[in-house]
Structures are given as structure tokens and as C-alpha cells.
Amino acid sequence: MKNLLVAQSGGPSAAINATLCGVVEKGLADKNIDKVYGAQNGIIGILAERMVELNALLSNPQSLQLLCQTPSSALGSCRMKLSHWEESTFEFEKIISIFRKYNIGYFIYIGGNDSMDTVHKLSEYCRLRKINDICIMGAPKTIDNDLMETDHCPGFGSAAKYIATTFSEIACDCNVYALPAVTIVEVMGRDAGWLTASSVLGRINGDSAPDLIYLCEKPFSVDGFLRDVREKLGEKHAVVIAVSEGIKNEAGEYITDCLQDRTTDAFGHKILAGAAKYLEEIVRQEIGCKVRSVELNLMQRCASHVASAADIYESRLLGMAAADYAMAGGSGKMAAIKRISTKPYQFEIEFVEIEKIANQVKTVPLKWIHEQGNDVTQEMIDYLLPLIQGELPCTYENGVPVHFRLF
Amino acid sequence: MKNLLVAQSGGPSAAINATLCGVVEKGLADKNIDKVYGAQNGIIGILAERMVELNALLSNPQSLQLLCQTPSSALGSCRMKLSHWEESTFEFEKIISIFRKYNIGYFIYIGGNDSMDTVHKLSEYCRLRKINDICIMGAPKTIDNDLMETDHCPGFGSAAKYIATTFSEIACDCNVYALPAVTIVEVMGRDAGWLTASSVLGRINGDSAPDLIYLCEKPFSVDGFLRDVREKLGEKHAVVIAVSEGIKNEAGEYITDCLQDRTTDAFGHKILAGAAKYLEEIVRQEIGCKVRSVELNLMQRCASHVASAADIYESRLLGMAAADYAMAGGSGKMAAIKRISTKPYQFEIEFVEIEKIANQVKTVPLKWIHEQGNDVTQEMIDYLLPLIQGELPCTYENGVPVHFRLF
CATH class of the missing domain: 3.40.50.450 (Rossmann fold)
Known part of the structure; x- marks a missing residue:
């Protein structure tokens, strides 16, 4: 014994x-x-x-x-x-x-x-x-779903279900006013974008969010982002965006580090703000419409x-x-x-x-991310869907x- | 007809x-x-x-x-x-x-x-x-529950249930490490603290959060807050705090305005950070333990x-x-x-x-807030409980x- x-x-x-x-x-x-x-x-x-x-x-x-x-x-x-x-x-x-x-x-x-x-x-x-x-x-x-040699990781499916549910609810929330508004939702993941990708399931039953999805696997361009947001605002009044906390620029630097200069008017020193907060400030300054940021924070990993x-x-x-x-x-x-x-x-x-x-870290395959880097493919949806059932x-x-x- | x-x-x-x-x-x-x-x-x-x-x-x-x-x-x-x-x-x-x-x-x-x-x-x-x-x-x-002439307002009970549920889950999340850590959770409410008060129900089944509750009805003292946090950290390693977004100092100024000076080392200019983010920075500077802030944000009003x-x-x-x-x-x-x-x-x-x-605005009766201003009374719990059932x-x-x- x-x-x-x-x-x-x-x-x-x-x-x-x-x-x-x-x-x-x-x-x-x-x-x-x-x-x-x-x-x-x-x-x-x-x-x-x-x-x-x-x-x-x-x-x-x-x-x-x-x-x-x-x-x-x-x-x-x-x-x-x-x-x-x-x-x-x-x-x-x-x-x-x-x-x-x-x-x-x-x-x-x-x-x-x-x-x-x-x-x-x-x-x-x-x-x-x-x-x-x-x-x-x-x-x-x-919850990050980044372990090698397993199709997916325990804990990820529940986090993905919370994220999808929350995006579907935020879609309803953001659509109420007939005014242009941008809502940027930050999802956990510094090196792997699986959780952010799961936000796409918020649309699975016809809800309208997220409109744009940016994963940390693909270099993030602020100019490209602003172009995407302006284009979406031309189509609809409420734009909801999912971003990985770990989005990085072409040089591989975290946006939260390299945006410090660009947001000097708003933030004087380096502060511990997340990616969404920075992008909120950028949208406020450069587009000027109503904008807010949301962090799913601890809730995405503990909403049992x-x-x-x-x-x-x-x-x-x-x-x-x-x-x-x-x-x-x-x-x-x-x-x-x-x-x-x-x-x-x-x-x-x-x-x-x-x-x-x-x-080791398993990241999202680049072929599952749209070429423009602002959404994910049907293959990604097919992969994710069984995990939140x-x-x-x-x-x-x-x-x-x-x-x-x-x- | x-x-x-x-x-x-x-x-x-x-x-x-x-x-x-x-x-x-x-x-x-x-x-x-x-x-x-x-x-x-x-x-x-x-x-x-x-x-x-x-x-x-x-x-x-x-x-x-x-x-x-x-x-x-x-x-x-x-x-x-x-x-x-x-x-x-x-x-x-x-x-x-x-x-x-x-x-x-x-x-x-x-x-x-x-x-x-x-x-x-x-x-x-x-x-x-x-x-x-x-x-x-x-x-x-x-959801603010601040209409006169009605015992409570439709929408408040669901928001309160989400808040109580989330605090009970955050309690589990924060207790895992054996290290001192402070988690500050900001709840909606600029003029009335009903939503923040409902966090108390996170403890109703024995979960440990929130440890401290600060409503916007009672003047908020940063020194008193730091004293409370230090005292709690003497009793337990994971301290979870609920604060109203609208907490104000003795002069009636929002903490987010009057703390600008005190956090100059961290924040150079006025930024659009919430109360919890400011308090996070204060705790980091003055207590120095692990600290983070969470905003319940849109989720508290749309988690149907x-x-x-x-x-x-x-x-x-x-x-x-x-x-x-x-x-x-x-x-x-x-x-x-x-x-x-x-x-x-x-x-x-x-x-x-x-x-x-x-x-008009119906605020939380002061007699339902502890004298020290860091928790609510049994009368408040009795009032809240039927609304989340x-x-x-x-x-x-x-x-x-x-x-x-x-x-």
C-alpha cells in the first residue's frame, strides 16, 4: 500500500x-x-x-x-x-x-x-x-491554452466561454445609443492570443461584437488600427474591439511600452496601464469619438x-x-x-x-488570423467551438x- | 381602440x-x-x-x-x-x-x-x-438603485447578484498564493454606493472577500485606507477591497481628482484612471506589496x-x-x-x-455604513439579500x- x-x-x-x-x-x-x-x-x-x-x-x-x-x-x-x-x-x-x-x-x-x-x-x-x-x-x-503537445488546456474552455458570453453581452450594452462609440476590451495573454481569439464566439449567435480582433501573434500597427476603427465607424455606430494584453509592434516591443511617447499629452510618465487603456487614449486623441476601455481581468479566469x-x-x-x-x-x-x-x-x-x-509556448497559428491582422478565420472558430459547449x-x-x- | x-x-x-x-x-x-x-x-x-x-x-x-x-x-x-x-x-x-x-x-x-x-x-x-x-x-x-420613493430599482438586483458572485469568485482567485497581496475592485456608482455595498454579499456563503468596503457616501481618507489595509495584511495574506468609483475626500472632491498630486511619481498628468487604479498606485508606493486593481465596468450592468x-x-x-x-x-x-x-x-x-x-438621488443611509467607513452593517445585508435571490x-x-x- x-x-x-x-x-x-x-x-x-x-x-x-x-x-x-x-x-x-x-x-x-x-x-x-x-x-x-x-x-x-x-x-x-x-x-x-x-x-x-x-x-x-x-x-x-x-x-x-x-x-x-x-x-x-x-x-x-x-x-x-x-x-x-x-x-x-x-x-x-x-x-x-x-x-x-x-x-x-x-x-x-x-x-x-x-x-x-x-x-x-x-x-x-x-x-x-x-x-x-x-x-x-x-x-x-x-487558461492561456499555450501548452505544447495537447490540443487544448483545461481551464481554457471555461475562460473562452466567459469571454464569448461577455462579448455577446457587451455587444447588447454598446448598441443602445445612436452615437458613434468605440469600446476596447483587453483580454489576457501576453505571448499567446488564444483567449483573445475566443472573443470571436461572441458573434456566434448573431450578436455584433467583437468587430475587430487583434492577437499578440501578429505585429500591431497603431496606424492600421486607427484605419480599421475609422472604417468600422463608417459602417456602424458602436464598434467593439478585442485586444490581447500582449500586442506588440513590428519591432516586438509591447504596445504599452512603445506607445508611451505617442500618449505623452495624456500620460506624462510610464504608468501601469494596459494595452486597451493606451488604445483608448489614442482613439480619443486621433478620432475623438466616445471611447472606453474594459479589462476582463481576473473574472476571465475565475468565473466558474x-x-x-x-x-x-x-x-x-x-x-x-x-x-x-x-x-x-x-x-x-x-x-x-x-x-x-x-x-x-x-x-x-x-x-x-x-x-x-x-x-515552451504554443501560439496561435498565423494562418488562423486574417491577413489584415484584425480578425480570425473560420478554422479558428471550428477549433474553439467544441471547447465552450x-x-x-x-x-x-x-x-x-x-x-x-x-x- | x-x-x-x-x-x-x-x-x-x-x-x-x-x-x-x-x-x-x-x-x-x-x-x-x-x-x-x-x-x-x-x-x-x-x-x-x-x-x-x-x-x-x-x-x-x-x-x-x-x-x-x-x-x-x-x-x-x-x-x-x-x-x-x-x-x-x-x-x-x-x-x-x-x-x-x-x-x-x-x-x-x-x-x-x-x-x-x-x-x-x-x-x-x-x-x-x-x-x-x-x-x-x-x-x-x-442599476444604481438611486431612485426615490421605491424600495429598490429594477436592474439593481441583477447587478448586485453579479457583483456578489464575482467577489466570491475573486476571493477564491486571490487566496491561492501564500504571499501578501492587495486587490482593489472598483464598482460603479458616483453618487450612490448601493452597488459597492452589494459586494458584501460575496461573503454570504463564507468566501473571504471583500475585506474592506468603501462607499462614496462617507468621506474617504487615504491615510485611514492605508491604515485599514495594513491592519488587514496583519491578519491575512490576500486582502480584497471594494470601492465606489465615486469615493470623495472630506472636501467632497473625487479621489481621482485630489490624488493627482500624491501619485505624481507614477502619473505625471491628469489621466482618465479610476479610483481603484489610483489606490493601487498608492498601495504600491506606500505599502509595497503585490497589488492590482480590477474594474467591474460594463459587465456589472449587462451580465444577464x-x-x-x-x-x-x-x-x-x-x-x-x-x-x-x-x-x-x-x-x-x-x-x-x-x-x-x-x-x-x-x-x-x-x-x-x-x-x-x-x-433626485437616493443614497445609502449613513447608519448602514460602519462608523470607520470600511464596511456595511447587518441592516444593509438584510435589505440587499432578497434582491439577488x-x-x-x-x-x-x-x-x-x-x-x-x-x-
Whole structure:
């Protein structure tokens, strides 16, 4: 009999607890597993021996359901990368000794790029040291959808559904007055534009926003942007625009850095304003119509009340698959989604070498962005659509969603 | 046989179409009404004769249901006030002539303070000119909840439910890291703090946010704020704060104006940043921990996918009541909600003189704000709670809510 350990890492999402749920369910159901532990705050919690026994806390279906509708990491998270063992073996030795102390045979780490780096280093360390009785697996998570070797990432579908829903509602909001107005909505993503691209689904049922979409993969030209906005204002009075927070100019500099000069009249010094705020100022100065900016901010990653059923389902399955694979003796891989077909949507779960994933970023293919750089293609829509399907019943009390707290 | 006219005015909300729905349902059901017209963009659309016949468009239950889950004003809106008739009777004469042309016997105007000013002037003009065959009624709407003579305003409950839900989710999001961090969330409301106060309901099921609440009714002291934040950071690592966009200092100046000097290091010139952004910069400079700001922005008034069932129900009833009252010969009043009891929640609809409402603002009673000005009382919670109760089924297609378009 061995014990299973699970931990969460990286930025919050609406689905990371569904993956935790899948891992725990498998651990509880397996007769060869004694205890299921969760480490608080990821790898930091392992090093600090902050372990929580989850068996009793998560043994009833209602707790598991509430866990799945709770955004963010119920175990807490961290942003810590292990040093390389050639530089220092201290952290590795400490982790292994704690694993021994708690009789951990299986460790599942749920997270994004940095977390997969941890899985990679830890499993490599075990392999080199011939520690064969500890299996270490990764389960993906990131709203940014930028992990390699998986069709998409748990958490992305729910964020995309929130973004699409919000654009469809903002379309209604912005259309009410018969006056020219520009609304610039900033979506998360510094290096990958997947989330911004998902704004296109706001139009799927005939709502009018977004009118223009700018991803960080394609160089952003302020003059081209102003031309696009003027053209749209010639066609309709309310123009709604989606921009990635990470849009960059031809030289690869963030717009928020290189626009400092152009907006000197409005902003004297470098301030911590986002891309949309800068573009708002540019439109105000150069076009002069009513203009405002909106940041979807934290809401896009934690709005679990409008989570995608497809996303929560797949996230749970990936947690289960990672646990199963580890309990069968597998190590050093990440459970991933392979898309078999788009229409109808079909996928299977596969297990990919962790070194193909750690520290890399999957960006939006340029062929899925319009040549003019101000919209996305039908292929992008076809890719995105299955990921936001389905609504889940959400348990409310007192008119507010109920969340699950492990501690 | 006469015709009924309805129009919408002022800022969007998630419930103003439910009131439209109630008016139209009553108009369609009354055997003395021939046609139900909607004017596009409020009083402007009446003056421009942009009338839409609604009978066929809204005669089936599915359209009415979709209309109720569509945020913003389906008929479009405007921000126009009529001149006083002692200055110019032109607009009044024009409106009455158009009413005659379309055989309008009943006009229901749905909106906030400015719209009730229009109802007041138009009904007074008719009374003075002895035009007795045109009945003019107001139906309230404003997410700000600042209309006099009604316990609360349609649209407020849905905005409050969105705000409470979002704070409960942001609480989960902010608690993940074991590091000190401050999150400042700005809520709409320049003169009345009702929306900001509703953030308190984010705590109703045990979630931890907001930790501090600052309404615009009480003078805001930056030093007191910093003291509060430091004290909270002594108790817990993640501090979440709700602030009204309209917080003012002791002299009654907006914080966004008077903080310009204090933040000169960060902001050189006057910029169009909100209160939360300024406070973010203050916390960064004076406390130095991780800090970010979030604006709930348009989402708080258009997130109809998470509308309050109580709000949508009451909004529809108020539309029905205003139409009924007009069709029975009443004029110059607004349908309003009178709370009979809070536990259990009971209300009735009454009709109040429009001059008691037009151009006035109902602010949060100071006795419902903690003495220190950084939280609200149990009385406030008791007042708010009934208004956010119940969730409505929302029709989705392709994973995104469906909205109704009249044109």
C-alpha cells in the first residue's frame, strides 16, 4: 500500500479543481492506495511539509461537485521552479525524503509550463538516481491554452466561454445609443492570443461584437488600427474591439511600452496601464469619438458560475488519466488531449513526454488570423467551438454560488 | 381602440427588457389596445418618428423569454432631457402631434432619473393643456438603485447578484498564493454606493472577500485606507477591497481628482484612471506589496446570464403595473416597489407622484455604513439579500447565451 500526493501550481482557472477532483476520485477508488494527500501551495507546500489528508474531506459526491464549481486552486498554488540538480540537489533530496516519510508512491502535479518543468526535473532526477518506486505525472492546466503537445488546456474552455458570453453581452450594452462609440476590451495573454481569439464566439449567435480582433501573434500597427476603427465607424455606430494584453509592434516591443511617447499629452510618465487603456487614449486623441476601455481581468479566469461543461468534464478526465497512468507505474509524462475530429468533436487522452512541454509556448497559428491582422478565420472558430459547449448546474445559496474550501 | 407606446431610456441594465416585456404583454392582452409600438432610442426616437410595431415581433412566449434574458435596451436608449415648456413648447407639441398621428393613448417610459423628468414634464404639459386622453406613466430602471420613493430599482438586483458572485469568485482567485497581496475592485456608482455595498454579499456563503468596503457616501481618507489595509495584511495574506468609483475626500472632491498630486511619481498628468487604479498606485508606493486593481465596468450592468430571478420577476411586474395603471386612465406617476417586510420578503406595487422622483438621488443611509467607513452593517445585508435571490434558466446556443434583437 502506498499513498498518492497531488498538488496544484500556477495561475488560477475555473477548471483546475476539476482535475484535482479526478485525481482524488481515482486515488480514493484504488484498493492499492491508502491515503490521498494534497500539498498546500504546490511544491512549496511539499518542501514545507504542509500536507492535507483528503480522504475524509472529499469522500462524498456533494463535496466533489462543489469542488468542481469552485474556481482557483483549492489546495493553493505557487510560482516556484526547482533549480537544476546539477546546480543543487538540496531541493530534490528534501522532496524525496518527504515522499519517503509520507510513503508517497505517486505524485500528480497539476499546472502549466513551470509546473511541467518541475515534473520534468523531478522525474528525471528519480530516473537518474534509479528511484523507481515513485511515479511522477503532470496534468495540464492553463487558461492561456499555450501548452505544447495537447490540443487544448483545461481551464481554457471555461475562460473562452466567459469571454464569448461577455462579448455577446457587451455587444447588447454598446448598441443602445445612436452615437458613434468605440469600446476596447483587453483580454489576457501576453505571448499567446488564444483567449483573445475566443472573443470571436461572441458573434456566434448573431450578436455584433467583437468587430475587430487583434492577437499578440501578429505585429500591431497603431496606424492600421486607427484605419480599421475609422472604417468600422463608417459602417456602424458602436464598434467593439478585442485586444490581447500582449500586442506588440513590428519591432516586438509591447504596445504599452512603445506607445508611451505617442500618449505623452495624456500620460506624462510610464504608468501601469494596459494595452486597451493606451488604445483608448489614442482613439480619443486621433478620432475623438466616445471611447472606453474594459479589462476582463481576473473574472476571465475565475468565473466558474459560467464554466464550460466540456472543459470541466475533460479536466476531470485528465486528472483521472494522470492518476491511473502513475498508479500503473508510468512516470515523467503529461496527460494530454488529442483531437480525433472536430465535426463531430471527438478526442482521446494520450500521454506525452514531459520534456516536449516544459518551458515552451504554443501560439496561435498565423494562418488562423486574417491577413489584415484584425480578425480570425473560420478554422479558428471550428477549433474553439467544441471547447465552450455545455452549461453546468451551479449550486447557489443565498443567491450566490457556493464554493468548497479544503481548509 | 387606442395604441400603446413604450420606450426605454438611460443606461443599460440586465432587467430593463423584462420591464419592456411586462408592458408589451399587458398591451397585447388588453382588448382595448390595437397596436403596441416601441420607439427606438427613447424620446429621440419619438421625435424622429422611429416607431416599431411590436405586436407580431413579441406575440410568442419564446420571444418574450429571450427578451427577458437580453441585457441592455432592446429598443435602444438615449440620454436626452426635454426643455421646460415655459422655455420652448416645440418638443412637446411635436411629441403630442406624433402621438396623435399614431393614435397613442398610453405612453410608458422606462428609465432612471432623467427619464422620470421626461415623464414629469410630458404629463404636466398634458395636464396644463387639458390633454386628458393621453396617459403617461414611468417605470423605474437603474442599476444604481438611486431612485426615490421605491424600495429598490429594477436592474439593481441583477447587478448586485453579479457583483456578489464575482467577489466570491475573486476571493477564491486571490487566496491561492501564500504571499501578501492587495486587490482593489472598483464598482460603479458616483453618487450612490448601493452597488459597492452589494459586494458584501460575496461573503454570504463564507468566501473571504471583500475585506474592506468603501462607499462614496462617507468621506474617504487615504491615510485611514492605508491604515485599514495594513491592519488587514496583519491578519491575512490576500486582502480584497471594494470601492465606489465615486469615493470623495472630506472636501467632497473625487479621489481621482485630489490624488493627482500624491501619485505624481507614477502619473505625471491628469489621466482618465479610476479610483481603484489610483489606490493601487498608492498601495504600491506606500505599502509595497503585490497589488492590482480590477474594474467591474460594463459587465456589472449587462451580465444577464447571471441575472437575479427576483429582479427579473419584479421588473416585469412593474412594467405590467405601469401599463395597467395607464390603461385605467392614470397618468404622471411611476410604478414603485414598497417593501412590506424583509423576513419573509414581501412587497407590493404602488404608484408614486413623479415629481417626487425626477432629478433626485437616493443614497445609502449613513447608519448602514460602519462608523470607520470600511464596511456595511447587518441592516444593509438584510435589505440587499432578497434582491439577488433565484437563478433563471438561460437559453444557450453554441455555448453562448442567445439574445433577442428587435431590429
